[in-house]
Amino acid sequence: MQAFEYANPSTLQEAVALLAPQRGQTDVLAGGTDLISLMKDYIHTPKRLVNIKNIQELEGIRASAGGLRIGALVTMDELARNAEVRASYKALADAAAGIPSPQIRHMGTVGGDLCQRPRCWYFRGGFGLLATDNGKPLVPDGENHYHAIFGGGPAYFVSASSLGPALVAMGARVKLVSAKGSREVAVKSFFVAPKDENTREIVLRPDEILSEILVPAPAVHSATYEVRQKEALDWPLAAASVALTMKGSVVAGAKVVMGHVAPIPWEAAAAEKALAGKTITAASAEAAGKAAVEDAQPLSRNAYKVQLASVAVKRALLEAVKGKA
Amino acid sequence: MANTPDYSWPPMDQRKVIGQPYKRVDGPAKASGRAKYSSDYLSRDLLFGAYQTCPHAHARVLSVDTSEAESTKGVMAVHVAAPAGTEIQWAGAEIAAVAATSTEIAWDAVRKIKVQYEVLPHLVNETDLSKAGARAKAAGERLTGDPDKAFQEAEVTSEGHYGIPVINHVCLETHGSVTQWKGQGDDSQLQCWVSTQDVTHYAGSLAPNLKVPAANIHVRQDHVGGGFGSKFSPDAWGEVAARLSQKAGGRPVKLFLDRATDQKIAGNRPSAYGWIKIGGKRDGTITAWESRTWGTGGFTGGGSPPLPYIITGIPNQRMNHTAVSTNIGPSRAWRAPNNQQASYMTCGAVEDFAAKAGLDPLEVFKINARYTPEARRDTYLFHFDKAAELAGWKKLWHPRGESGPGPMKRGLGIGFNAWAGLGHQSQCRVTLHADGSVNVDIGTQDLGTGTRTIILQVAAETLGLPIGAIKLAIGSNDLPPDSASGGSTTVGGVSSSTRKASMNALAKLYELAAQTLGTTADQLEAAEGRIRVKGTPAKSITWQAACRRIPASGVISEIGETNPRNPMGLMAGGVAGVQMADVSVDIETGVVKVNRYVAVQDCGLIINPRLAESVCYGAISQGISTALYEQRFMDGQTGRMLNPNMEFYKLAGIGDIGDIVVHLDIRPENDKRGVVGLGEPPAVAICAAIGNAVANAIGVRVPNIPMTPEHVLAALEGRTV
Incomplete structure (x- = not known):
């Protein structure tokens, strides 16, 4: 790990003033569950680390009629346990609770979940976000078991965020703050599939801090289903979050977003269309799952993920209406 | 020597300390972090x-x-x-x-x-033998009987592919x-x-x-x-x-070594892939075996799995093995080297043969127990039935694939193991002081078997003292020499040397005590903290009183030595074992969960049943991890291992293990063999049992370990990966 300066601000204003506009100069430390490994592997070598854990204004979950405000420092465990979130924003609670590592649930923050770097082993091995060696993309002919089945490159990593799909499904926004001011961005636009090595996978600028997540008043039914192989520390092989607006027992509006299948949370428009006007049954859920993966472009070793994504959509839909009229 | 004591173990019903389920004496130190490992060293x-x-x-x-x-x-x-x-x-x-x-x-x-x-x-992947070129070196054919004729005459034949990959040791301390x-x-x-x-x-x-x-x-x-x-x-x-x-x-x-380097270069278990054909009779009797296998253990090639495993007496066999030289870190011994590979391939092929014949594999394994080495044949037969009883085989087993409706499919599978054991060369020094305190010193190590606890139990039993009265030192080459903890030989080695050293020291103490008690040394015994006359327990002196007769200027210090060539009935080699897995497979996701895992383990004299069971739990936990999760991903383009970590080199956690049932086969006829090592045998058959259980659950063979969603779904769709 390269030596760095450690800054410990107590306000957001102080914190953003410590961030440099150029990439690679500074990093923001919250739970550290991802950043510390990146630094140990010399993937991130910041000159200054800005610890934001002492900034009170980044804490807390606040629910109101207008929706939910989640401070960036809220841990995944707090989110999973919050009664309001569990009752009305189930897809989010499911996603947070699904993280099997107690250490990551208790240390990892919601802000960090959205800002964590891809887990692609070529990226972590030093071959860059697009995973190239002397210009040759390594993923298509390589060990792409856990890589993207949507998007078609040149980025083949999968977004590692657990909350991303649920937040996109719920139409959430994030607040990004810099010394110059703040802006709100839809979570859907927060994630980017980079086309070149100089683009990051999120729109957060180096001198910005993600300060809070804003979730609009909930859809009636939502759920997240993740396919994980293990009960212990493991990343999902595929996941899906759904948010349904119902008119009686019929779907008036559906948002279906898959996780761990593309460089960004992947919206399954075909599944949403297939669900419109339907009641959720095993058959309609299965059909929606199939529709969700119609356009999948699996790589040489990850065709199995197509099936997993389809099953995740089906099971998330059934989970969303479980026990409800 | 005229006064050589009789070192043999006390009869089963007279043991006070040996055979008791003492907790690991260093458990609290390890659990609390007080135990210092060499990697904890700071100055x-x-x-x-x-x-x-x-x-x-x-x-x-x-x-x-x-x-x-x-x-x-x-x-x-x-x-x-x-x-x-x-x-x-x-x-x-x-x-x-x-x-x-x-x-x-x-x-x-x-x-x-x-x-x-x-x-x-470079070449870093060996799964496709056709791409190995000159890196593949055939070992030459091994032939027994007339396999061609036997296959022609066979009433049932089956064939299949079976693979078990290169994996790592992943020691928590690198x-x-x-x-x-x-x-x-x-x-x-x-x-x-x-x-x-x-x-x-x-x-x-x-x-x-x-x-x-x-x-x-x-x-x-x-x-x-x-x-x-x-x-x-x-x-x-x-x-x-x-x-x-x-x-x-x-x-x-x-x-x-840092974790990544440790996983790249500090040892791995060789792979084994291959095709196996079995021929036999309608009643399940196997008459012919043919296998073509290959594997790699790194640059120098790979270990050849001993096929057919355990049922070595099949009369007609043809075998070919090819070692592939690859540019990966070198292999090292991995808890029963080559046995997991052989067990997985053999048990898989037998299970497939049973399915082809339309027979219950339990009956097929039993009928072919005739081919196991004679010394343990009855034990295998006994273990098949005992394991079946504990696993609920009769109630839960169903013909392959007949798992009922719904995406969750349950299945049962069998695996078996064998190992030598015995005990390694070991010297123990027992020192008795005039104040009654006792040192036991051996230059051994506790690899996780509970070596300290075992040594203390043997010394306490022999000296008639509580284990707390004995000061034990291990883990230094200033102490009397011991040997490597490998091949499941530690408990056999240290228990024998400790028994002998303790008895040698006692013999000296008896000579001193005999004068006080007005008898001869050969009439004395040590029990309950006293030296007493055999048959007249009232005639006794305390341990301390006996030790006070040691001259103040000296000590009694005696050596006991284990000689593997002359075990003197204190230890033996050779164990069998049968294991059964009960799994559920989600056929929509390919995720496999172990519901229950039954291990019936042959053994000798058990010094501590809690520790013996603990070794089995550890072995099976590790085995479940290898059966479901562990694989090294080697990138053919860059030649690098892509997952040299504990994140994508997946390891089972406690929630992934399921319910483990261990039955140690403690019986008088086993006990009289003396101590037999157990470190490795329970680790052998897990891939075999789980692989067979998965096939039973989903109706098709998943050829390659580990049983990941990728492999399971491919098998269900008739693809190979």
Whole structure:
């Protein structure tokens, strides 16, 4: 790990003033569950680390009629346990609770979940976000078991965020703050599939801090289903979050977003269309799952993920209406 | 010798301490963190070592420039392990090392070492034998009987593919040492805090390369964080730590491999892939076996699994094995070397044969027990039934694939194991002091078997004392020599030497006590903290009173030695074992969960049933991890291992293990064999049992371990991966 300066601000204003506009100069430390490994592997070598854990204004979950405000420092465990979130924003609670590592649930923050770097082993091995060696993309002919089945490159990593799909499904926004001011961005636009090595996978600028997540008043039914192989520390092989607006027992509006299948949370428009006007049954859920993966472009070793994504959509839909009229 | 005591174990019904389920004496220290491992070592003058390793799977080193690293502040020593001209055969191989005043400085400095390579062609994947070319070396055909005729005459034949990949040991404590080298030449003194399976022979292995007398090398290890067969020697890094220390003026250097390097180069288990055909009768009797297998254990090729496993007596056999040389780190012994591979392939082929014949595999395994070695044949038969009873086989087993509706499919499967055991060469010294205190000293190590507890139980039983009255020292080469903890030989070795040393010391004490008690030494026994006359327990003196007769100027100090060639009934080799897995498979996701796992384990005299069961739990947990999760992903393009970590090199956690039921086959006829090692046999059959259970659940064979969603879904769709 390269030596760095450690800054410990107590306000957001102080914190953003410590961030440099150029990439690679500074990093923001919250739970550290991802950043510390990146630094140990010399993937991130910041000159200054800005610890934001002492900034009170980044804490807390606040629910109101207008929706939910989640401070960036809220841990995944707090989110999973919050009664309001569990009752009305189930897809989010499911996603947070699904993280099997107690250490990551208790240390990892919601802000960090959205800002964590891809887990692609070529990226972590030093071959860059697009995973190239002397210009040759390594993923298509390589060990792409856990890589993207949507998007078609040149980025083949999968977004590692657990909350991303649920937040996109719920139409959430994030607040990004810099010394110059703040802006709100839809979570859907927060994630980017980079086309070149100089683009990051999120729109957060180096001198910005993600300060809070804003979730609009909930859809009636939502759920997240993740396919994980293990009960212990493991990343999902595929996941899906759904948010349904119902008119009686019929779907008036559906948002279906898959996780761990593309460089960004992947919206399954075909599944949403297939669900419109339907009641959720095993058959309609299965059909929606199939529709969700119609356009999948699996790589040489990850065709199995197509099936997993389809099953995740089906099971998330059934989970969303479980026990409800 | 006239007064040689009878060392044999006390009869089963007369044992007071042996056979009791004592808790591990060092358990609280380990659980609380008070136990210090060599990798925990810290001192004010400690230096931290780090390696630069080769990023290429096959290359020639053209130049190594360490100048910038050497001039880095805080760097105290630099050592080049692979100078210009060295041909590197695997990624992760050590090029150069530094020792610095902090870990961070060491790692930064390592990155400043500039190495130029000529990159050479590599092969890192062996699953497709057709791509191995000249790297594949056939071992030649082995033929028994007339397999062609036997297959022609067979009423049922089945064939299938079976594969079990290269995996790692993943010791929680990585490989390495803290080593301090003071002085020069014959005046050198080395102190090594090590992580090893062989404390006694560490110095002897290190000495020739360093040109230092082995007598001047002091080795110490209180605890070891896992070995599994990968930590028998000091290794190159043990030597490099010493050289760095010497260059740094004799300051101790901590050189433990980082996790990634440990997984790349510090040992793996060879793979085995292949095609097996079985022919036999409609009643399930196997008459013919044919196998074509291959595997790799790294650059030097791979171990050949002993096929057919256990049912070696099949009358007609044809076997071909091909070793593939690959540019991956070298293999090392892995908890029953080659046995997991052989068990998986054999049991898989037998299960497939049973399914083809439309028979219950339990009956097929039993009918073919005729081919197992005679000494354990009855044991296998007994174990098949016992395991079936514990697993609920009769109630839960169903013909292959008839698992009912719904996506969750349940299945049962069988695996079997065999191992030698016995006990290794060991010396124990028991010292009795005039104040009644007792030392027991052995230069052994506790690899996780509960060695300390075992030694104390044997000494306490023999001396008639509570285990708390005995001071035990292990883990140093200043102590009487022991041997490597490998091959499941530790408990057999140390229990025999401790028994003998304790009895030898007692014989001396009896001579002193006999005068007081007005009898002869051969009439005495030690029990309940007293020395007493056999048959007249009222005629006795306390242990302390007996020891007070030891002259103040001396001690009673006696050696006991285990001789593997003359076990004297204290230990034996040869165990069987049968295991059954009960799994559920989600056929929509391919996720496999172990519901229950039953292990019936053959054994000898059990010194501590809690620890013996604990060894089985550990072995099975590790086996479940290998059956479901563990695989090394080697990138054919860059030649690198992509998952040298504990994140994507997936390991089972406690929630992934399921319910383990262990039945130790403790019976008088087994007990009378003496101690038989159990470290390895329970680790053998897990891939076999789980692989068969998955096939039973989903109706098709998943050829390749591990049972991942990728492999399971491919098998369901009729694809191979």
